[in-house]
Amino acid sequence: MTSIAGLLAEGPTWSFEFFPPKTPEGEQNLLEVIDQLSELQPSFVSVTYGALGTTRDLTRDLVVRVNSEHRFPAMPHLTCVGHTRAELVELLEGYREAGIENVLALAGDPPADGSDPGGDFTYATQLVELVREVGDLTVAVAAFPEIHPRSPDRATDRRLLAEKLAAADFGMTQFFFDADHYRVMLHELADLDCTTPVVPGVMPFISVAGARRMSAMNNTEIPSWLQERMDAVDGDAEATRKLGVEVASELIAQLLDIGVPGVHIYAMNRATSIEEIYANLGLTSAP
Numbered sequence: 309m310t311s312i313a314g315l316l317a318e319g320p321t322w323s324f325e326f327f328p329p330k331t332p333e334g335e336q337n338l339l340e341v342i343d344q345l346s347e348l349q350p351s352f353v354s355v356t357y358g359a360l361g362t363t364r365d366l367t368r369d370l371v372v373r374v375n376s377e378h379r380f381p382a383m384p385h386l387t388c389v390g391h392t393r394a395e396l397v398e399l400l401e402g403y404r405e406a407g408i409e410n411v412l413a414l415a416g417d418p419p420a421d422g423s424d425p426g427g428d429f430t431y432a433t434q435l436v437e438l439v440r441e442v443g444d445l446t447v448a449v450a451a452f453p454e455i456h457p458r459s460p461d462r463a464t465d466r467r468l469l470a471e472k473l474a475a476a477d478f479g480m481t482q483f484f485f486d487a488d489h490y491r492v493m494l495h496e497l498a499d500l501d502c503t504t505p506v507v508p509g510v511m512p513f514i515s516v517a518g519a520r521r522m523s524a525m526n527n528t529e530i531p532s533w534l535q536e537r538m539d540a541v542d543g544d545a546e547a548t549r550k551l552g553v554e555v556a557s558e559l560i561a562q563l564l565d566i567g568v569p570g571v572h573i574y575a576m577n578r579a580t581s582i583e584e585i586y587a588n589l590g591l592t593s594a595p
């Protein structure tokens with residue numbers, strides 16, 4: 309049982325993010341991927357949560373299992389929009405009883421059709437407060453270096469982010485392709501007297517269409533040099549994956565030069581790209 313806040317203090321941490329598969333075969337495959345990646349001795353791993361509770365049991369069962377079977381902690385993501393307070397208290401108390409020590413507290417997205425999701429929560433900060441009330445859990449929150457798509461302006465985004473980080477133990481970012489976005493965000497937070505560690509998230513993409521779609525959804529800029537390189541590999545799955553590894557490796561090297569508290573890699577339930585990134589960075593012998 310380990311608090312990630314303690315690991316960050318000794319940092320840099322290395323962490324991988326997974327999503328809960330919806331089929332037994334997918335779950336078996338992911339458990340094998342996690343076994344394979346455990347060879348790289350990650351500091352921790354995290355498991356996403358379907359907005360509005362769509363993967364509530366899948367996320368919980370996977371996190372509890374990985375947490376009990378491995379030496380590194382597994383951290384559940386948890387979104388609060390659409391949930392009642394009682395539902396979240398039950399889930400959080402269950403995590404504590406199962407020995408989970410860390411949780412990523414998120415708002416989650418409201419329904420795409422604009423309907424009222426119900427529930428008792430609107431913003432992540434409210435969930436951070438609830439986690440503190442339930443007690444004894446390390447709390448992470450999300451940060452968007454290129455500002456959150458629903459933020460009205462940059463100053464408001466940074467002010468609310470600084471307040472949220474002040475209430476949490478650490479932050480983890482949305483993926484980005486240009487290290488300057490992360491660097492500028494840190495300066496802006498420092499100007500607001502916020503020094504909570506924020507771990508950058510890095511995505512080794514495996515599909516050009518997927519990377520473009522997620523970037524558009526998340527406000528992530530794809531620089532023109534990368535657009536051109538994506539155009540050149542579009543339609544060739546292995547060339548695309550290799551480009552994703554190359555771009556992620558270079559970005560992580562730049563981030564390590566900045567002196568980041570950790571590196572969080574969006575694993576997309578696969579091991580090969582992460583093994584190659586480690587090899588590129590000289591963190592392990594080539595796979």
Ligand SMILES: Cc1cc2nc3c(=O)[nH]c(=O)nc-3n(C[C@H](O)[C@H](O)[C@H](O)COP(=O)(O)OP(=O)(O)OC[C@H]3O[C@@H](n4cnc5c(N)ncnc54)[C@H](O)[C@@H]3O)c2cc1C
Pocket residue numbers: 355356357358359360385386387413414415416417418430431432433450451452456457458459460464465468469472480481482483509
């Ligand atoms: C590392 C990471 C992991 C993620 N994992 C998941 C996941 O597992 N499942 C999932 O569904 N989604 C996930 N997301 C996406 C996230 O749920 C969405 O981006 C969601 O739209 C916002 O969540 P948040 O926690 O950033 O919200 P918030 O911090 O609440 O911010 C959302 C918006 O509300 C604004 N805001 C905040 N407080 C106030 C206030 N008091 N008054 C007015 N405006 C306010 C903010 O400025 C921002 O524009 C993840 C994102 C990141 C970066």
